[in-house]
Amino acid sequence: DAGITQSPRYKITETGRQVTLMCHQTWSHSYMFWYRQDLGHGLRLIYYSAAADITDKGEVPDGYVVSRSKTENFPLTLESATRSQTSVYFCASSESLIGQGGHGYTFGSGTRLTVV
Amino acid sequence: ILNVEQSPQSLHVQEGDSTNFTCSFPSSNFYALHWYRWETAKSPEALFVMTLNGDEKKKGRISATLNTKEGYSYLYIKGSQPEDSATYLCAFLSSSNTGKLIFGQGTTLQVKP
Numbered sequence: 001d002a003g004i005t006q007s008p009r010y011k012i013t014e015t016g017r018q019v020t021l022m023c024h025q026t027w028s029h030s031y032m033f034w035y036r037q038d039l040g041h042g043l044r045l046i047y048y049s050a051a052a053d054i055t056d057k058g059e060v061p062d063g064y065v066v067s068r069s070k071t072e073n074f075p076l077t078l079e080s081a082t083r084s085q086t087s088v089y090f091c092a093s094s095e096s097l098i099g100q101g102g103h104g105y106t107f108g109s110g111t112r113l114t115v116v
Numbered sequence: 117i118l119n120v121e122q123s124p125q126s127l128h129v130q131e132g133d134s135t136n137f138t139c140s141f142p143s144s145n146f147y148a149l150h151w152y153r154w155e156t157a158k159s160p161e162a163l164f165v166m167t168l169n170g171d172e173k174k175k176g177r178i179s180a181t182l183n184t185k186e187g188y189s190y191l192y193i194k195g196s197q198p199e200d201s202a203t204y205l206c207a208f209l210s211s212s213n214t215g216k217l218i219f220g221q222g223t224t225l226q227v228k229p
Contacts, residue, residue, distance in 0.1 A: 042219050042220060043207075043219040045218065050215055090159065097148060097209055097217075098150075104162025107159035107161075
């Protein structure tokens, strides 16, 4: 099915463990983004990518690593999870900075991560 | 640090009321302003992307205006319905930081039947 999918939907991990959140899109969109949702902060940009092998930091990149070897995949890795990284993570994609036809970015369903 | 502010933070209206909210953003290096609608337990959905000063966009009962020179955008909902209850997010894209779409904290609208 066409679309943007995130996996897993829910994840519980322990402090200090490495965890990877997956994001896959089927449109061959150039741009992909990772945001985290936190109470009082709304959506904050972690990392984004303008194309395969091109990534850049967002507002809150510390403690996260991304890669984009293929256009359709943009995994987000927490190298050593901390409790402060407990959040809901959203992936988004877009063909351009204003979205397809000027209609904005398309978001995945989110991954709820709990670090205990 | 780019600052995107939305007001009010929350709003309660009766069904049938018309309402509006404000998004303030830096007036320099403007590239685009996005508006999204975000229902509880769902993903944000794009409403509008505005790129030109004076832009006006409309989708059904929802419309938006843009003033890039003074750095604000208004979102209007005419005749609010309970299904309009959601958080409305604006997001600013700067021409000097292309790719970094920065969101405001949102305005949460509750429409009472």
